[in-house]
Amino acid sequence: MQAPAERFTIRGFEPPPFMVQRMQISHNFDAGSIEIVSADQFENIQLRIRPDNAAHFAQWFYFRLQGAAYQHCTIKFLNAGECAYPKGWADYQPMASYDRVNWFRVAAEFDGEVMTIDHVPLANSIYYAYFEPYSYEQHLNLVGQAQGSGLCQVSCLGATVEGRDMDLLTIGHEVESDLKVWIIARQHPGETMAEWFVEGLLNRLLDPQDPTSRALLDRATFYVVPNMNPDGAIRGNLRTNAAGANLNREWLEPTAETSPEVLCVREKMRETGVDLFLDIHGDEGLPYVFFSGTEGIPSYDARIAAIENEFKALFKLASPDFQDEHGYERKAPGQADLSMATNWVGEQFRCLAYTLEMPFKDNANLPDDDYGWSGQRSLRLGEAMLSAIYGVLGKVR
Known part of the structure; x- marks a missing residue:
């Protein structure tokens, strides 16, 4: 199994201009699910976990973040405490992948209301998910x-x-x-x-x-x-x-x-x-x-x-x-x-x-x-x- 990309984080790295892209979050793909509140600042990305299409259950998320290579990203799930299983966020670490084949865990904290991911992506395209998807x-x-x-x-x-x-x-x-x-x-x-x-x-x-x-x-x-x-x-x-x-x-x-x-x-x-x-x-x-x-x-x-x-x-x-x-x-x-x-x-x-x-x-x-x-x-x-x-x-x- 491939080693987690997290082991190769480059501290203090400033991406050259050609690597800088406009930040974008998308979820319009198989099993994709998230609601975007604000995605204008790398250190204050605000999201909501979307409920099932015809029911109130909310816990699953799966989305793509682009244009954030080597940026310190703070991703906040504002309604985590209102989800179907809020106790499920305690000691939980979300999954991430650059290629949707090799998935690894990223650090997160839950304060009882908001779950926050602090992560520095090592490429301009990265996926985050509640668990490793099966398309x-x-x-x-x-x-x-x-x-x-x-x-x-x-x-x-x-x-x-x-x-x-x-x-x-x-x-x-x-x-x-x-x-x-x-x-x-x-x-x-x-x-x-x-x-x-x-x-x-x-x-x-x-x-x-x-x-x-x-x-x-x-x-x-x-x-x-x-x-x-x-x-x-x-x-x-x-x-x-x-x-x-x-x-x-x-x-x-x-x-x-x-x-x-x-x-x-x-x-x-x-x-x-x-x-x-x-x-x-x-x-x-x-x-x-x-x-x-x-x-x-x-x-x-x-x-x-x-x-x-x-x-x-x-x-x-x-x-x-x-x-x-x-x-x-x-x-x-x-x-x-x-x-x-x-x-x-x-x-x-x-x-x-x-x-x-x-x-x-x-x-x-x-x-x-x-x-x-x-x-x-x-x-x-x-x-x-x-x-x-x-x-x-x-x-x-």
Whole structure:
């Protein structure tokens, strides 16, 4: 991995006249999102984080700054304290990139109301983002590469609110005796680490030289939806689709008008059945990788609890990034929200169902000062997940 550009800051450097450009901030690109209040002075750039297009959730930002090479830039997010998860800014460092391939962290402070980045860009064009983006073009490439492996069938389950394809990747023999493993990601489109995770999982699953993957595909068929919310992803939304629906609260009664993405996936699940389900997410506040299970659903029993415990133990062995000490408070029996994917699937199919959460910040158990939690770490976690799935495959049905 390339060293962070921050290591090469030139102190006291005065750019020659030919390098000086007019400062400009733009966001009119895939997943771009910001509101510009003032961008006239390098040391007083004032911005607002834009809410989702049809909902009040605001946390995701992604924009391009031009014409500020070697200038000390102070970038203020004036409404950070009013965002959906203000506690998420504590100990948070934004991500930056000059080429949208290599991303690194930049220092920021949050005073409870305003988040401020102090940074000296080393080139005239730089991007800042809440987390390492995963573009729609990357998504289409991922789908194409999976199909090109010869092991994956690509199908369209339906259309989003704005008419985009809902891509399903099917890997396996699709025979009745196969165990059915379902993995979905990016119900919340701003949680881009989820699709990075899926990329890693697919890279390993589609590797014919990987013995774990070969053994898995001898016994299971995988159904993977890499992006549940393409509309929201392209629009630069944090949490909702183009109609303003939080898809992870639509599983009990999805509609063709407001949540067709969930409706079409649910219908396919009922057709195939589900033996193991994973819903991949990111958490704004907690600096850990953790699971959230189905202990609150009516059908939860000792069998599922035992499989959960074994699955967590195996995942710990597969990836030191995972832990089960920190996470969400467990739901009391019968208190689960069945409009959430993991709970609905767990209750509907009486199967092992987990939500996996990754941090927007860093993993406090294995911190990385340069990159924090990143797309690459998410990808590696996806690779490791297959080992844990293999370990419980004989017990999930």
